Amino acid sequence: MGNMKTNDRTANETARGISTTCVHAGEERQKEASSITDPIFCASTYTFANTAAVIEFIEKKLPREEYGRYGNPGEKVVERKLAALDGAEAAVLYSSGMAAVAGLLLAKLNSGDEVIFFDECYHRTREFCSKHMARFGVVTHQVPAGDYDAMEAAINKNTRLLVSESPTNPHLSVVDLERFAGLGRKHGVETLIDATLGTPYNVQPIGAGVDYVLHSATKYLGGHNDLLAGVIVGSEEQLAPVRKLRGITGAVNSPHNFYLLERGLKTFELRMQRHNANGQAVAEFLHEHPRIEKVYYPGLPSHPYHEIASRTMRGFGGLVTFLIKDADWRATADVVDRVQIPRIAPSLGGVESLIEQPLVMSYYEMPVEDRKRFGIPDNMIRLSCGIENTEDLVADLKQALQG
Amino acid sequence: MKFRTRAIHVGNEPDPATGAVVPPLHLASTFVQAKAGVPQEYDYARSGSPTRKSFETTLANLEGGTHALAFATGMAATTCVTMMLSSGDHIVAGRDIYGGTYRLLHNVMNRFGIGVTLVRTDGDLSELKAAITPRTRLLWIETPGNPLMSITDIAACAEVARQHRLLLAVDSTFATPALTRPLELGADIVMHSATKYIGGHSDLLGGALVVQDKALYDKLYYIQNATGPVMGPLESYLCTRGLKTLELRVREQSRVAAQLADWLSDNPRVARVNYPGRAGHPGHSIAARQMDGAFGAMLSFEIKGGYEAAQRLVESTKLFALAVSLGAVESLIEQPASMSHASYQREDRLAVGISDGLIRVSVGLEDFEDLRDDLDQALVSALK
Ligand SMILES: Cc1ncc(COP(=O)(O)O)c(C=O)c1O
Ligand SMILES: Cc1ncc(COP(=O)(O)O)c(C=O)c1O
Numbered sequence: 001m002g003n004m005k006t007n008d009r010t011a012n013e014t015a016r017g018i019s020t021t022c023v024h025a026g027e028e029r030q031k032e033a034s035s036i037t038d039p040i041f042c043a044s045t046y047t048f049a050n051t052a053a054v055i056e057f058i059e060k061k062l063p064r065e066e067y068g069r070y071g072n073p074g075e076k077v078v079e080r081k082l083a084a085l086d087g088a089e090a091a092v093l094y095s096s097g098m099a100a101v102a103g104l105l106l107a108k109l110n111s112g113d114e115v116i117f118f119d120e121c122y123h124r125t126r127e128f129c130s131k132h133m134a135r136f137g138v139v140t141h142q143v144p145a146g147d148y149d150a151m152e153a154a155i156n157k158n159t160r161l162l163v164s165e166s167p168t169n170p171h172l173s174v175v176d177l178e179r180f181a182g183l184g185r186k187h188g189v190e191t192l193i194d195a196t197l198g199t200p201y202n203v204q205p206i207g208a209g210v211d212y213v214l215h216s217a218t219k220y221l222g223g224h225n226d227l228l229a230g231v232i233v234g235s236e237e238q239l240a241p242v243r244k245l246r247g248i249t250g251a252v253n254s255p256h257n258f259y260l261l262e263r264g265l266k267t268f269e270l271r272m273q274r275h276n277a278n279g280q281a282v283a284e285f286l287h288e289h290p291r292i293e294k295v296y297y298p299g300l301p302s303h304p305y306h307e308i309a310s311r312t313m314r315g316f317g318g319l320v321t322f323l324i325k326d327a328d329w330r331a332t333a334d335v336v337d338r339v340q341i342p343r344i345a346p347s348l349g350g351v352e353s354l355i356e357q358p359l360v361m362s363y364y365e366m367p368v369e370d371r372k373r374f375g376i377p378d379n380m381i382r383l384s385c386g387i388e389n390t391e392d393l394v395a396d397l398k399q400a401l402q403g
Numbered sequence: 404m405k406f407r408t409r410a411i412h413v414g415n416e417p418d419p420a421t422g423a424v425v426p427p428l429h430l431a432s433t434f435v436q437a438k439a440g441v442p443q444e445y446d447y448a449r450s451g452s453p454t455r456k457s458f459e460t461t462l463a464n465l466e467g468g469t470h471a472l473a474f475a476t477g478m479a480a481t482t483c484v485t486m487m488l489s490s491g492d493h494i495v496a497g498r499d500i501y502g503g504t505y506r507l508l509h510n511v512m513n514r515f516g517i518g519v520t521l522v523r524t525d526g527d528l529s530e531l532k533a534a535i536t537p538r539t540r541l542l543w544i545e546t547p548g549n550p551l552m553s554i555t556d557i558a559a560c561a562e563v564a565r566q567h568r569l570l571l572a573v574d575s576t577f578a579t580p581a582l583t584r585p586l587e588l589g590a591d592i593v594m595h596s597a598t599k600y601i602g603g604h605s606d607l608l609g610g611a612l613v614v615q616d617k618a619l620y621d622k623l624y625y626i627q628n629a630t631g632p633v634m635g636p637l638e639s640y641l642c643t644r645g646l647k648t649l650e651l652r653v654r655e656q657s658r659v660a661a662q663l664a665d666w667l668s669d670n671p672r673v674a675r676v677n678y679p680g681r682a683g684h685p686g687h688s689i690a691a692r693q694m695d696g697a698f699g700a701m702l703s704f705e706i707k708g709g710y711e712a713a714q715r716l717v718e719s720t721k722l723f724a725l726a727v728s729l730g731a732v733e734s735l736i737e738q739p740a741s742m743s744h745a746s747y748q749r750e751d752r753l754a755v756g757i758s759d760g761l762i763r764v765s766v767g768l769e770d771f772e773d774l775r776d777d778l779d780q781a782l783v784s785a786l787k
Contacts, residue, residue, distance in 0.1 A: 042606040044598045045728035045735070050718040054725070054742055067727050068598070068608045069476050069503075095475040096449050098631030111490050111516040128629050135489035136515035218432050218449075226430040228448050228633065248506050250478030251632035252608065260430075337438060346447045347433035354433065361436075361446075 018085070018201065019269040026080025038077050040259045044068045070247045074255050078262045079231070082221070085200040085268070087207050088233040092243050093258060097196065097216025099251035100230030101125050102132075104192065104212060105161075107245040111137030113160040118175065120145035120168035122194055123362075123374070129163075145173050146305075148183060155187045165194040166203065167309070169348075170321040170358055170382045171375060172296045174305035177312060181209030190238070196220075196349070201272035202313045211238060219349025220318075223264045223271050226350075227257045271351065271387055276315030278353075278385035278393055283320045285394045291401050293379065296321040318385040319348055329378035332357055336381060338400040341388060348384035353393060355383050406465065406581065410646045414460030428640050429453045448636075450628050455639040459611070461646050462601070465580040467587045468613035470620035472627050473639055477576065477596025478503050479632035480610030484572055484592060486626045488540055490516035495534045496543040497524040499553055499755065501574065501596075502743060504543070525553035525686055528563060535567050545574035546583075547690070550703045550739045550763040551756050552677045554686025557693055561589025570619075576600070576730070577701050581650040582657070582694045586615050592623075597634075599730025600700075603645045603652055607638045652732065652768060656700035659774065660766040666775055667704050672782045674760065678702040700766040701729060703739075710759035712785045713738045717762065719781035722769060729765035734774060737763050 016024075032039050046065040048054045056062045065071055075093055083091040094100040105128070109115065115133070117126050119142040129140040139158070143150035145168060155162075162184050166175035177193065184191035193205040196216040205213045215221055217229035232242060246252060253261075276299075283297035295302075298309035299316030309316060324332050336344060342353035346361050356362075358376050366374075385393060404412070418426045429452055434445040445451050455473050463471035474480040481504055488494070494508060498521040508519040520534040524544050531542075542564050546555040557573055564571035572592040573585035579600045585593045595601055597609030611634075614620050627633065634642070657680075664678035679690035680698030690698055706712045716738075717725050723736035727743055737743060740759050744752055749759075766774065 044602070044605050044608055044731075045726045047724040047726040050725065051714045051738070051741060058745060069478060094631070095479070095633055095635070096631030098449060098629060099475070100631075102630040102632075106511065110514045124629065132486060132626070132629060136517075137490040138515075222432070225432050228432055228631070228635070230631065245511065248478060248503060248511060249482040249632070250474070250476030250480075250503075250608075250610065251482075251630070252475055252479075254475065254608065254635035254638050256637040257635045344436040344438070345433040350432075 021084050022081070022265050022268045025084035026077045038074055038259070038262060040255050041073050042255050069250050069252055072255055074262070075253065075258055078258045078265070081262065081265055082217075082231050083233050085265070086213055086233040087204055088213070088235070090236040090239045091231050091233040092239055092246060093253050094230040094232075094246065094251050095253050096228040097214070097218055097230035098124060098128070100214055100216075100232050101128060103246050103249065103251055104214070104232050104242055105129065105133060105138075106249065107242040108190065109133065109138050109160055112158060114139040114141065114156065114158040115161045115163060116141045116143060116151055116154045116159060118143060118145040118151070118164035118168075120171055120173050121163055121165040122169060122196070125163070125194065146175070148176075148179055152183055152187075155189060159187070159189050161190050161192055163192045163194070165197070166205070167197045167298055167317065169197055169319070170296065170380065172197070172298050172303070172305070172319065172321060174298050174309045174312070176308050177203070177205050177208035177210055181205075184211065185209065197317055197319055198313065199272060199317070201269060202276070202315050202317055206233065208312070211235075217261055218347065220272065220275065221265060221268065222261050222350075223268065224260070224350055225347065225352055227260045227264075229253050229257055229261050272315065274387040275318030275385060278387070278390050279316055279318045279320055281390045282383065282385055282393055282397065285397065286320065286322050289401060291325050293323040293325040319382065320385065321380060321382045323377060324379045324381065327379040329357070329359055332379045332381060333360065334403065335400050338403045339396055340399075341392060341396045342383060342386070350384070351387045353384060353386035353388055355381065357381055407650045409464050410461065410649060413464040414457045415643065426453070426457060428636055430636050449631050449633055452636060452639075454636045455634055458634070458639045458643045458646070461643060462580070462611055463613050465646065466593050466613040467584045468593065468615050469617065471611055471613040472620070472623055473597070473634035473642065474610035474612070474627070475632040475634055476608045477594070477598055477610035478507065480594050480612050481574070482507060482632070483612065483623055483626050483630070484541070484594065485512050485517070486630065487622055488512070488517050491538060492540045493518040493520070493536050493538040494541045494543060495520050495522060495531060495539055497545055497548060497555060498522060499548040499551065500543065500545045501549060502746075504545075504574070524555040524560065528556070528559055531560070532563060535563075535569070539567065539569055542569045542571045543574070544571070545576075547577045547679055547686075547699055547701065549577070549701075550677075550743065550761060552679050552684070552686070552699070552701060552703065554679050554684075554690045556689045557583070557585050557588040557590055564591070565589070577699050578694060579649060579653050581653040582697055582699060586613065588693060591616065591619060597642050598728065600649060600653055601642050601645050602638075603649065603731055604641075605728065605731040605733055607641050609634050609638050609642055653700065654697055656766050656768055657697035659771045660700040660702050661698060662771050663764070663766060663774060663778070664702050667778070670782065672707055672786050674705040674707045676702065676704045701763070702766065703761055703763045705758055706760045706762060706782065706785060708760060708786050710740060713760045713762055714741065716781050716785035719784045720777050722773060722777040723764065731765070732768040734767035734769055735765040739763055
């Protein structure tokens with residue numbers, strides 16, 4: 001596999017602009033068959049010319065592929081691109097965001113270890129920890145999002161990982177990443193930020209000193225609502241056991257998916273600029289609208305985390321959460337049903353705008369008290385702004401709110 | 404309906420919108436909801452997608468199960484089963500399980516307080532029975548086993564599992580549903596590396612679990628959705644496509660494997676042949692009972708002349724490619740001592756019957772004469 005040598009990739013890729021990184025980082029300049037784009041390797045297994053090649057491979061003298069579960073040339077390209085976007089050394093790609101969560105936790109935690117979450121972190125991640133990892137003897141603590149003192153107080157000698165999402169979903173609370181990372185460093189505990197909503201365009205947790213960043217690449221990184229993927233980025237050394245475990249538990253992505261991911265990444269900066277612009281414009285429009293009780297968007301000065309967000313984020317993303325004034329769940333659903341452009345669907349971060357009422361979409365079967373505890377009122381709507389034209393989205397919301 | 408008819412038709416209804424005889428591939432990660440609060444079959448692709456469902460429906464039917472789950476790899480399917488367990492639980496597994504399964508049990512599950520005992524499962528089950536403790540929850544077997552094609556009696560294991568209220572899971576990758584249907588023999592879970600015969604063309608990674616019990620399915624589904632190692636849409640389609648020719652391929656590949664096994668047994672350069680279809684194989688009578696009219700397309704043999712001769716042999720073939728993996732239309736060859744079982748200490752390896760001169764062959768879909776001639780010339784040059 002002569003094409004796997006790294007010396008014809010530019011050494012200083014990280015100094016380049018974001019779209020240059022999106023288009024070129026991680027790729028060989030001269031590819032197989034002189035093709036401008038990377039080929040898709042579907043092969044499950046890779047042949048050896050002779051036994052000497054097998055032995056050379058086993059003794060690690062020759063970097064090459066062996067079997068699809070242990071690596072794929074296209075996977076390496078997209079991993080390098082993702083690492084470059086986050087300003088990190090390495091990335092490990094998975095079949096989904098949840099597979100990335102499970103991959104990191106199963107690699108880093110043992111029976112008896114403890115994890116502390118900010119309680120606005122993606123609820124399925126917390127559930128995975130408090131249900132499954134609990135059966136494996138791992139203890140999960142949750143403290144209020146943004147309460148760094150409570151998080152510090154919960155650290156003990158068994159604590160192995162501090163976890164938060166930033167910004168959070170659907171409240172868009174923003175973590176002070178340096179403070180969060182500093183807490184981990186002070187106590188010798190590793191830190192993980194789920195930056196799915198933030199994306200490497202808007203936030204750079206690795207630069208702030210966080211150990212691991214998680215993305216559901218299903219969302220903005222893929223960006224076209226046509227694939228599932230997840231990734232953990234961090235240092236090569238810290239990710240080595242994570243990568244090794246992925247080879248054992250087999251939660252790898254597929255060559256067709258990660259080619260689509262690589263392709264999606266080429267337009268990542270362009271898309272993010274439009275997502276950010278749409279998010280900001282829609283949030284400002286809603287903020288002024290008489291039927292709106294409250295808007296959650298870190299780009300609005302009224303948002304409690306606006307100051308941290310302005311300091312630490314390049315843009316504020318495409319997700320806008322808002323409450324309809326004096327509306328019960330049905331009146332809120334009516335607004336959702338009246339929009340013409342966003343489609344009613346779970347997920348976020350794709351070119352198509354998506355709208356949902358969290359009560360209905362994600363918390364339907366949850367008792368009222370629990371929904372209160374999670375801060376999910378009946379009149380809440382979450383809008384993932386796509387990359388449609390801003391005026392069209394605003395006009396559509398305007399008519400839906402008139403109805 | 405018979406197996407092949409079901410392989411082609413069950414789960415493969417023509418597209419109602421266009422009449423397309425092959426349903427369209429759905430790449431969508433999310434599914435539009437017609438109205439707020441009205442649940443639909445699909446909402447988010449990690450939780451289920453039409454193309455994956457189609458493969459799962461066909462496979463469940465072919466295995467005589469009610470539900471199947473498709474995974475990113477065979478190991479992801481196996482991991483899902485082990486994730487049902489809790490700290491303090493215990494697994495009894497066959498001693499010749501796939502190396503990846505061995506590593507999952509010994510290097511991952513042990514960190515979470517889950518114990519494992521490896522036992523001999525081919526032939527006499529006394530060692531297996533003796534290993535069961537009050538904490539044992541899962542019995543994991545693989546048949547035919549690798550690389551000696553050891554045969555485990557699934558029905559007998561199911562009886563033991565029933566007595567002790569254990570779950571019996573069978574890695575049926577080598578047998579495929581065309582030849583063995585473990586659920587019909589009393590197993591609770593069938594596991595496949597779909598990378599192998601189900602895909603059948605060396606061009607995808609995939610895994611699957613099949614069960615008959617809805618409650619067990621619900622548990623496994625919950626874990627699959629929470630941990631997310633699902634099969635992608637194109638792989639799901641290629642697996643559906645692979646199932647349509649599964650029986651043809653497996654029966655033809657098995658027929659050629661049997662011919663090669665006979666030819667190898669008569670070859671003076673070969674010390675021993677391991678193929679369950681031969682009367683001398685220790686698992687032959689069980690295999691004849693639980694394998695449906697053929698004995699699979701995997702075989703192994705020992706070349707006279709040991710390690711170096713085996714090494715020269717695998718380097719001298721022109722059609723058989725030197726590679727790990729198996730189950731595809733291309734024939735593959737490997738030397739367990741230097742490849743799949745290279746991490747074993749030599750004494751441990753010899754103790755389980757994997758000699759220096761052992762060669763494992765995955766018989767593809769090429770013509771018997773061509774494969775025979777290729778092995779013949781390679782045997783000659785290996786022992787020159
Ligand atoms: C913030 C966040 N983290 C993780 C995930 C899980 O990712 P995936 O759906 O790709 O498994 C999601 C989406 O579902 C998410 O929104
Ligand atoms: C018998 C058996 N079980 C399980 C596996 C694991 O499957 P996969 O490689 O698809 O993860 C394999 C192959 O690698 C195998 O041969």
